[in-house]
Amino acid sequence: GAGVSQSPRYKVAKRGQDVALRCDPISGHVSLFWYQQALGQGPEFLTYFQNEAQLDKSGLPSDRFFAERPEGSVSTLKIQRTQQEDSAVYLCASSLVGGPNTGELFFGEGSRLTVL
């Protein structure tokens, strides 16, 4: 596609439910990032993939958070047993190249998660 696509755009979950958020990066982009953005704050890094390899997951807040990119294109961020503090916008971004200097990052519209 022309841009980074994320689904669902909005998700309401009851506390304790599992959720899955999908990211479809720009075709051919090697690097894929997940960020979490709380209201009124800048995005916070969660995890980074280069192709199918998860090179950095240092930002995942707990072992309830899991991300995968099995074929090096579409990625899924899964949150198990959701808590109210997980409520945020989850942003996905991709870039053409990999490595420590991944170049210009392009973001999707985000998935807004509300946990009741």
Next chain:
Amino acid sequence: KQEVTQIPAALSVPEGENLVLNCSFTDSAIYNLQWFRQDPGKGLTSLLLIQSSQREQTSGRLNASLDKSSGRSTLYIAASQPGDSATYLCAVRFYNQGGKLIFGQGTELSVKP
């Protein structure tokens, strides 16, 4: 800890004014710096990317400068318009951070007609 700071958090100006948004970062060892715009309820739109070897980048009415040694970048917006109202985010790619961008908290800009 490598950090990015944006001041002020919010700014309101009359239409037509030239304005400067500030971004500072704690470590001069960077690959590049990227400015984004975020409209309410939307994702981030890339405005400008400045590599560490560059001093500035321009796109239309926007000009971004980089002073790596002092840990500062500015985004200059000429002849502001109500449509420029949004949150502007600065993000830095530091060495030893594995490619990820570290974001500031953003400056919320309001341009009044």
